[in-house]
Amino acid sequence: MSTTPQQNADELAWPAPEKRRSIGKDTRRIDGPAKVTGMARYSHDVRLPGMVYARFVTCALPAAAIELDLTAALAVPGVVEVVRVVGDSTLYLGQPIAAVTAETPEAAAEGARAVAVTLTELPWAVTAEQSLAPDAPKVNPRGNIGRERTQEEGDIEAGFAASDAIVEATYTIPIQHHSCLETHGMVVDYRGGDSAVIHGSVQGTFALLDGPPDSLGLDASMVEGDVQHMGGGFGSKFGIGIEGKIACEIAKRLGRPVHLMMDRETEFHASGNRSGNSVTIKAGASKDGVIQALVADSNKLGGLSGGSYAGLPYVYSVANFSSTSRSVYTNTDGNRAFRAPGHPQASFGMESLIDELAYAIGKDLVEMRLANLPDDEQHSVWRRQLRRVADEIGWNEHPYKSAPGPHKVEGGREYVEGIGFGISVWGGGGYPSCEVEARVDREGSLIVSVGVQDLGTGSRTLVAMVAADEFGLEVHQVTARIGNTRFGNGVMSGGSVTTASLAPAVKDASNKMRAALIALVATNTGKDASALSFADGGVIVGDGLRVSWRDACALCPAGGLTTHGVFQKALQSSGVHGAQAARVRIDLVTGEVKVLKMVAIHDMGIALNPMAVRSQIQGAMVQAVSYALFEERLIDADLGIALNPNFESYRLANVHSIPEMTVIIDDEDGRGVIGIGEPPAIPGIGAIAGAIQNACGVRVRDMPLSPTKILIGLEELRRS
Amino acid sequence: MTDRTNQPPSPSSLSRRAFLKGGVVASLTGAAVAGPNGTESVSVTRESAIATSLKGKVAVTLEINGAARDVSVEPRTTLLGALRDHLEPALTGTKLVCDGGNCGACTVLIDGAPVASCMTLALDAVGHNIRTIEGLGKPDDLSVVQEAFCAEDGLMCGFCTPGFVMAITAELESNPRATLDELKNSCAGNLCRCGTYPQIFDAAVRAARGASK
Numbered sequence: 050m051s052t053t054p055q056q057n058a059d060e061l062a063w064p065a066p067e068k069r070r071s072i073g074k075d076t077r078r079i080d081g082p083a084k085v086t087g088m089a090r091y092s093h094d095v096r097l098p099g100m101v102y103a104r105f106v107t108c109a110l111p112a113a114a115i116e117l118d119l120t121a122a123l124a125v126p127g128v129v130e131v132v133r134v135v136g137d138s139t140l141y142l143g144q145p146i147a148a149v150t151a152e153t154p155e156a157a158a159e160g161a162r163a164v165a166v167t168l169t170e171l172p173w174a175v176t177a178e179q180s181l182a183p184d185a186p187k188v189n190p191r192g193n194i195g196r197e198r199t200q201e202e203g204d205i206e207a208g209f210a211a212s213d214a215i216v217e218a219t220y221t222i223p224i225q226h227h228s229c230l231e232t233h234g235m236v237v238d239y240r241g242g243d244s245a246v247i248h249g250s251v252q253g254t255f256a257l258l259d260g261p262p263d264s265l266g267l268d269a270s271m272v273e274g275d276v277q278h279m280g281g282g283f284g285s286k287f288g289i290g291i292e293g294k295i296a297c298e299i300a301k302r303l304g305r306p307v308h309l310m311m312d313r314e315t316e317f318h319a320s321g322n323r324s325g326n327s328v329t330i331k332a333g334a335s336k337d338g339v340i341q342a343l344v345a346d347s348n349k350l351g352g353l354s355g356g357s358y359a360g361l362p363y364v365y366s367v368a369n370f371s372s373t374s375r376s377v378y379t380n381t382d383g384n385r386a387f388r389a390p391g392h393p394q395a396s397f398g399m400e401s402l403i404d405e406l407a408y409a410i411g412k413d414l415v416e417m418r419l420a421n422l423p424d425d426e427q428h429s430v431w432r433r434q435l436r437r438v439a440d441e442i443g444w445n446e447h448p449y450k451s452a453p454g455p456h457k458v459e460g461g462r463e464y465v466e467g468i469g470f471g472i473s474v475w476g477g478g479g480y481p482s483c484e485v486e487a488r489v490d491r492e493g494s495l496i497v498s499v500g501v502q503d504l505g506t507g508s509r510t511l512v513a514m515v516a517a518d519e520f521g522l523e524v525h526q527v528t529a530r531i532g533n534t535r536f537g538n539g540v541m542s543g544g545s546v547t548t549a550s551l552a553p554a555v556k557d558a559s560n561k562m563r564a565a566l567i568a569l570v571a572t573n574t575g576k577d578a579s580a581l582s583f584a585d586g587g588v589i590v591g592d593g594l595r596v597s598w599r600d601a602c603a604l605c606p607a608g609g610l611t612t613h614g615v616f617q618k619a620l621q622s623s624g625v626h627g628a629q630a631a632r633v634r635i636d637l638v639t640g641e642v643k644v645l646k647m648v649a650i651h652d653m654g655i656a657l658n659p660m661a662v663r664s665q666i667q668g669a670m671v672q673a674v675s676y677a678l679f680e681e682r683l684i685d686a687d688l689g690i691a692l693n694p695n696f697e698s699y700r701l702a703n704v705h706s707i708p709e710m711t712v713i714i715d716d717e718d719g720r721g722v723i724g725i726g727e728p729p730a731i732p733g734i735g736a737i738a739g740a741i742q743n744a745c746g747v748r749v750r751d752m753p754l755s756p757t758k759i760l761i762g763l764e765e766l767r768r769s
Numbered sequence: 770m771t772d773r774t775n776q777p778p779s780p781s782s783l784s785r786r787a788f789l790k791g792g793v794v795a796s797l798t799g800a801a802v803a804g805p806n807g808t809e810s811v812s813v814t815r816e817s818a819i820a821t822s823l824k825g826k827v828a829v830t831l832e833i834n835g836a837a838r839d840v841s842v843e844p845r846t847t848l849l850g851a852l853r854d855h856l857e858p859a860l861t862g863t864k865l866v867c868d869g870g871n872c873g874a875c876t877v878l879i880d881g882a883p884v885a886s887c888m889t890l891a892l893d894a895v896g897h898n899i900r901t902i903e904g905l906g907k908p909d910d911l912s913v914v915q916e917a918f919c920a921e922d923g924l925m926c927g928f929c930t931p932g933f934v935m936a937i938t939a940e941l942e943s944n945p946r947a948t949l950d951e952l953k954n955s956c957a958g959n960l961c962r963c964g965t966y967p968q969i970f971d972a973a974v975r976a977a978r979g980a981s982k
Contacts (some may be wrong), residue, residue, distance in 0.1 A: 053973050077919050077920065077922070078919070078924070080927075081918070081919035081922075081924060082909070082911060082919060083908055084909035084924050084927030084930050085902075085915040085917060085918045085919060085924065085927075085930055085931075086902060086903070086905065086906060086907060086908050086911070087860075087861070087862015087901070087903050088798075088862065088903075088907075088908055089927055090861070091864075091928065092863070093864070093865065094853075094859075094861035096854075096858070096859045096861065104855075111832055121857065126825070126952075131907070136970065141920075153854060154850060154854055155843060155845055155846060155850060185875055186813075190946045221818075227962075228962050229962065230864070230866045230872070230874060230926070230928040230960070230961075230962050231864075231866075231926070231928045274904075278926075278928070279926065280864075280926045280928030281928060281963060295975055312868065313867050313868050313869070314867070347797035356917075372834075412850060450907065481932065488787070504926060504962055505924075505925035505926030505927060553786045660922050661922065661924075664922050664925055664965060664968060665925075667967050667968070668925060668963045668964030668965060669964065669966060670964070671964025671965075671966055672962075672964050675964075695867065695869055695871065696866075696869065696871035696872050696960065697867075697869060697871045698868040701960050701962065702964075702966075703957060703959075703960060703966075704953045704954075704957050704959070704966055704970075705953065705957060705960075706968075707966040707967060710967050
């Protein structure tokens with residue numbers, strides 16, 4: 050029986066802090082036990098009878114005409130089929146050119162090695178310089194430079210005239226890989242017939258219905274998509290990609306289940322990236338710290354795609370500015386969304402510039418920032434947050450506030466410490482998308498279903514928490530079923546919209562169920578429904594009545610009760626701020642950088658699960674350490690070959706890179722829920738770069754901030 | 770314009786492991802394996818292993834989580850491949866991530882020591898005691914380390930988690946009073962992209978307290 054009673058449904062609002070029973074409390078992940086025991090089934094782990102394994106062969110050059118001889122590959126024992134998956138020529142380094150399908154992964158790998166590829170090199174460009182050269186090959190038919198965009202305000206000339214110091218600098222940041230531990234791909238369970246199940250490592254469950262039905266030649270209603278667990282997406286897994294399309298085509302041809310998960314090297318080549326950026330800035334400030342003028346010109350380096358850049362002066366308020374950016378195309382795979390697309394790049398340039406201007410006029414780094422954050426409603430949050438992280442990181446006691454520390458070993462002191470800052474902005478609001486079903490049966494089960502996926506952010510747990518809170522039940526008493534297209538629509542996890550889109554719809558479904566159960570009890574007892582409410586433990590009380598959860602549920606009709614919830618705008622909000630500070634230690638002899646401590650403060654309305662929020666923010670800071678110090682995609686500019694498509698030479702932060710971390714969840718401001726996945730990934734790299742200059746005077750303007758670059762900088766300072 | 774045939778060899782393709790995975794067994798000596806029909810135990814010398822292996826699959830018995838498991842593998846099959854792709858039913862808790870010994874996601878314990886199962890040939894594991902993530906606790910009966918990961922939120926997407934749990938378990942079994950530095954060193958070969966390291970450290974310390982009781 051499906052009911053959607055409107056009577057008695059309370060006006061939807063999150064309970065006051067003291068009345069929250071599950072939400073707002075540190076809550077363990079409900080899928081934690083499955084994940085720590087290896088029982089959680091990821092797409093990589095799906096094993097099916099008769100399943101074959103497919104693998105790509107990729108192009109070793111940025112552009113080439115392709116000839117394939119498949120004879121030897123087809124002769125490899127266990128190889129089932131080999132197909133060409135590219136036209137006459139390739140457009141990007143590492144582009145898949147053939148797919149080998151075999152009975153075992155080993156045979157697929159051997160088959161891939163046995164594909165005889167003849168590459169006839171075509172002209173290519175893998176760097177901005179090559180792409181912008183007068184005789185550059187056409188990377189993009191419409192030209193190697195994308196549409197230029199300029200934002201302007203005020204009178205720049207007057208601004209420079211009012212400046213006491215002017216800084217000109219170019220800041221560059223390389224292409225970063227998402228490095229999802231579970232590679233892109235899917236398992237297509239198709240065995241002939243008219244239906245299929247697709248297990249995909251995607252960050253939008255319903256993406257599995259976008260393309261596969263056509264590739265399989267099946268009615269969309271006969272295709273089921275499933276994402277029970279997925280091993281990281283970070284923005285790179287919105288669609289099914291070439292890997293999903295090819296997997297479906299193979300399954301269609303063979304009528305057998307196909308496992309096509311990219312090998313690690315292909316993952317590096319062909320699963321997206323964070324675009325690189327180069328920005329040249331000229332800016333002037335007056336002695337009071339106010340930036341009077343800023344002119345910025347940036348190239349976005351997103352391979353075959355346009356790249357992303359948030360633009361300058363980023364979140365600071367500058368009266369006179371001009372910010373221009375354009376895409377420069379190269380023969381490498383296109384960038385994709387990556388945790389706050391375009392923001393870390395813009396933040397790095399802007400925070401670096403502010404530091405350099407501050408030192409030029411002899412201004413305290415925090416005061417300098419405050420001078421460019423007016424005391425209005427929006428900017429005053431950052432003023433407060435910046436002061437808070439400055440206090441927490443030890444700025445007040447720090448010796449180098451308006452001039453950097455020493456670049457020479459003095460008095461035997463080989464180590465010097467510095468501090469840097471960054472601030473962030475993001476949206477994070479929700480929108481109508483999730484359709485949630487709550488269901489109660491006579492045995493007392495409460496099952497909440499919605500197709501949304503959990504990237505590791507804790508969405509599954511959040512579904513159970515929000516529902517449990519409504520009835521005063523324990524979180525583990527709720528069964529949250531997610532990650533399947535048979536359930537109601539779910540939002541894709543991008544733009545930090547999941548929590549703010551999902552939680553209100555879960556609350557809505559639960560609230561309606563609450564009213565339905567109360568109405569049921571009222572009818573059966575002759576009491577007035579308006580006098581009844583849920584106490585802790587799911588007990589219905591009021592008007593002298595006390596009915597346990599089980600007894601109330603036992604009154605349900607045979608088919609149980611079902612309610613449906615949708616987005617409720619009033620339960621969410623949008624627009625968040627954040628500030629972070631980093632303390633680093635520089636070894637003046639070796640140039641080694643150690644990030645000692647990071648402090649973050651972020652606001653997000655109601656933090657539904659503070660433990661998961663802290664994990665998100667700490668994880669973002671770890672990624673910032675990794676990006677700032679280590680990560681860089683390397684391609685030989687002369688030969689056009691990839692130099693580090695593996696975890697041996699593409700370095701990620703590891704256990705020895707991790708600073709002490711303090712996370713401050715900003716005091717609740719009374720707003721509804723807002724997503725927090727992306728904003729904490731923004732300010733860290735600028736803060737770390739600033740801390741290095743603050744420690745020893747070396748401003749590395751080219752990420753990553755390697756010991757070599759710091760040593761060169763130290764040597765230059767010592768000579769000057 | 771230049772013509773190039775096939776892909777340039779990458780340095781890693783010259784590694785010992787790639788050499789072995791290509792189909793030549795160089796190190797197997799005297800391991801006891803089950804016969805090709807899976808029933809009869811035979812003693813395999815280096816020479817006979819090569820002779821047998823070049824023909825294709827060999828039926829072996831691996832001791833996994835205290836049980837004898839029969840599985841057919843090729844000489845090139847890694848222990849990780851045997852667990853995930855050849856055992857019936859498969860043990861997929863151990864993850865394939867880098868396929869090159871760089872990330873620790875495939876960590877299993879061999880005779881109590883943590884090893885990268887993607888860098889270990891299945892045949893080399895014959896006759897040894899292999900423990901995988903499935904051999905620790907169950908969801909309703911977690912080991913001390915697993916329970917600590919849940920309590921401290923030492924996981925997000927969870928794909929690196931089995932490897933970290935195995936590495937820390939190995940450390941605490943041999944060194945129950947391990948310090949934080951020792952615990953960090955024990956998983957220094959493990960990578961987590963979600964960035965859960967701080968919580969993993971908290972979990973390791975919590976488990977150490979539980980383990981040394």
